[in-house]
Structures are given as C-alpha cells and as structure tokens.
Amino acid sequence: MPEFMEIAAVIQPVLLLSLLLLYALHRPLARLPYATGIAAVLLLELILTTAAYWFGGTKADNIDMGTISRYWIFGLGVSGVLLGYFNLRSRAFSPALSEARLQALQARIRPHFLFNSINAVLSLIRANPKRAEQALEDMADLFRVLMADNRQLSPLQREVELCRQYLQLEQLRLGERLKVEWHIDNMPPDALVPPLVLQPLLENAVYHGIEPLAAPGIISINIFKRHDEVHMVLRNPYQPDGDHHGGNKMALNNIRERLALHFDAEGRLESKISDDIYQVHITIPFVVTA
Numbered sequence: 001m002p003e004f005m006e007i008a009a010v011i012q013p014v015l016l017l018s019l020l021l022l023y024a025l026h027r028p029l030a031r032l033p034y035a036t037g038i039a040a041v042l043l044l045e046l047i048l049t050t051a052a053y054w055f056g057g058t059k060a061d062n063i064d065m066g067t068i069s070r071y072w073i074f075g076l077g078v079s080g081v082l083l084g085y086f087n088l089r090s091r092a093f094s095p096a097l098s099e100a101r102l103q104a105l106q107a108r109i110r111p112h113f114l115f116n117s118i119n120a121v122l123s124l125i126r127a128n129p130k131r132a133e134q135a136l137e138d139m140a141d142l143f144r145v146l147m148a149d150n151r152q153l154s155p156l157q158r159e160v161e162l163c164r165q166y167l168q169l170e171q172l173r174l175g176e177r178l179k180v181e182w183h184i185d186n187m188p189p190d191a192l193v194p195p196l197v198l199q200p201l202l203e204n205a206v207y208h209g210i211e212p213l214a215a216p217g218i219i220s221i222n223i224f225k226r227h228d229e230v231h232m233v234l235r236n237p238y239q240p241d242g243d244h245h246g247g248n249k250m251a252l253n254n255i256r257e258r259l260a261l262h263f264d265a266e267g268r269l270e271s272k273i274s275d276d277i278y279q280v281h282i283t284i285p286f287v288v289t290a
Contacts, residue, residue, distance in 0.1 A: 017048050018079075030265045038083060045079045046072060120172035135172055138165040145195065153262065153287070156223070156230065157189035163198050163221070170206050178210050179218045186224040192287045193230070194258050200251050201234050201280055209236030209278060228286045238278035252280070259284065 021044060022029070029037050049072055117139060124132035142165055171178050202219065210217040220235040252271060259267030259282070268283045 018045060021048075031268075033266060034264070041083065042076060042079055045076060116173055117169045120169070124172065131172075135169060138169055141165055142169070142199075152195075153192035154195045155189060156187065156191040156193050159193055159195065159198055160184065160187070160189075160223070162196075163202055166199050166202060167206075167219075174206070174210060177213065177216050178206065179216055181218055181220045183220065183222040183224075188225045188230060188286065188288075190288045191225070191230045191284075192289065193232075193284060194262050197255060197258070197282065198232060198234070200255065204251050205234060205236035205278075209238060212239045213237060225286055230284050230286050232282040232284075234280045235277050238273050238276050240273075240276075255282075 121132050121135045167180050205219045217237040222233040224231055256269045263284055266285045270281045272279050
C-alpha cells in the first residue's frame with residue numbers, strides 16, 4: 001500500500017499535466033496518423049512521468065531504475081487503458097453517427113446547372129441531335145449518381161468520368177468560354193475516394209470562376225499519387241469583387257466534413273488565392289479495394 005501511494009502521488013500530477021498538454025496539442029496531434037498519434041501520447045506520458053520523478057526530490061546520482069521503471073509501467077498502463085477505452089467508445093458510436101451525417105451532407109449536393117443544361121440540350125435537338133442525345137445520356141448518368149446512396153467510397157476513375165460528363169454539359173452553354181486542362185497521367189485510377197468529391201468543386205469553379213468572365217477561362221485539374229497519398233488540385237480564375245463567394249465556402253466545408261468522416265485527420269482540404277487564381281488541394285490516403 002505505501003508503494004502504491006508513492007506511485008499514485010507521482011502519477012496524479014502527471015495525469016493533470018497530461019490533460020493540459022493534450023488539450024493544448026490536440027490540433028497538431030489530430031493531424032498525425034492514428035498509430036503515430038498514439039505513440040506521441042505514450043512518449044509524452046513517459047517524459048512527464050520521468051519529470052515528475054526527477055522533480056520529486058530524486059538526485060541525478062541517486063536514480064533508482066527499479067522504482068522509475070515501475071512508474072513508467074504504471075503510467076503507460078493507465079494511458080493504454082484510457083486510450084483503449086476511448087478508441088472502443090469511438091468505434092461503438094461513430095458508425096451510426098457517421099452514416100447519418102454522411103446522408104445529411106450528401107442530400108445537399110445538388111447541381112445548380114439543371115435548368116441551364118436542359119435549355120442547352122433543347123437548343124441542340126434540331127441543330128445537332130447526336131450531340132443532344134449524348135448530352136442527355138451524360139445528364140442521366142450524372143443524376144443517377146447524385147440520387148444514389150453515396151456513402152461508400154468509389155474508384156477515382158469513376159469520379160473523373162463523372163466530372164468529364166459534367167464539364168461537357170457545361171460546355172454546351174459556355175462554349176469556348178470554358179477551357180479545361182486535365183493532368184492525370186500519374187493518377188491512380190483504382191484509388192478509392194468519396195463519391196462527388198470533385199464535381200461540386202468543379203461546379204463552384206464554373207459558377208464563381210468562369211461565368212463572371214467575359215473572356216475564356218481555364219479550369220485545371222491535376223490528380224497524382226505521391227508516396228501513400230492521393231492529391232487532387234483544382235485551379236480556376238478568381239474574381240475578388242464577386243458577390244457570391246459564400247456558397248463556395250459552404251461547399252468547401254461540406255467536403256471537408258465528408259473527408260473527415262471517411263478518413264479522419266488523414267483527409268485534408270486546403271484552399272488559397274494566388275495571382276487571381278483560386279486553388280483547392282485535396283489530400284487523402286491511398287486506399288484501394290482489398
């Protein structure tokens with residue numbers, strides 16, 4: 001019992017300091033992969049336990065390795081039990097909540113271009129019936145995906161094909177004003193991504209970047225794999241005096257939340273403006289079907 005009280009006297013301050021430090025460091029820790037984050041937390045506990053033992057009156061020439069080892073084992077044991085509990089708790093509650101949240105987010109993804117596309121197709125029926133037929137097929141494919149249950153990941157190649165169909169529909173009405181550059185030579189087609197992760201961004205690029213321009217504008221899509229991550233970079237012209245950028249922020253927040261639900265901290269979306277170019281950069285882990 002006295003030995004237990006001695007260990008508890010060291011561990012309790014360690015636990016309090018741990019809570020304060022983990023709260024202060026929760027943002028950088030959240031960006032780490034799960035296993036690395038766990039290792040960082042356990043290392044922090046070892047450092048705090050050693051510091052508490054050291055400042056508890058122990059001198060450098062009088063370190064009892066047996067005692068400090070017991071402190072380490074006790075501290076790591078308590079930390080491991082707590083981490084295991086929170087992991088099991090998260091696994092128990094997160095699936096149902098994530099499913100419901102994904103459904104709610106997915107229900108908001110509906111394109112603004114429906115009526116414009118229908119009018120564009122109607123104008124083509126007499127002049128170019130074959131192109132009108134292809135446009136209707138593209139619309140059918142696109143809306144089939146939009147109305148489907150899109151909570152599961154899908155191949156990146158399918159997402160790119162869907163985006164091509166969407167941009168072809170937009171080019172019916174925008175013509176030469178819309179220019180698209182695809183850089184996908186290094187794209188992993190079998191990588192799994194959340195459905196409709198790119199199409200809303202392209203829709204924003206058209207609405208916010210191309211439509212306000214009198215001259216032609218370029219939308220650039222660059223998709224590549226680097227190490228164990230898939231990068232998707234979209235660029236479009238930016239109009240600083242535009243009056244409807246609020247909707248763009250809503251779409252970005254929507255996609256950020258879906259990335260977090262699918263990939264936790266490993267899925268990231270960053271946006272920036274440079275030289276009148278708006279850029280969105282999505283980073284997700286490289287995942288393929290087993």
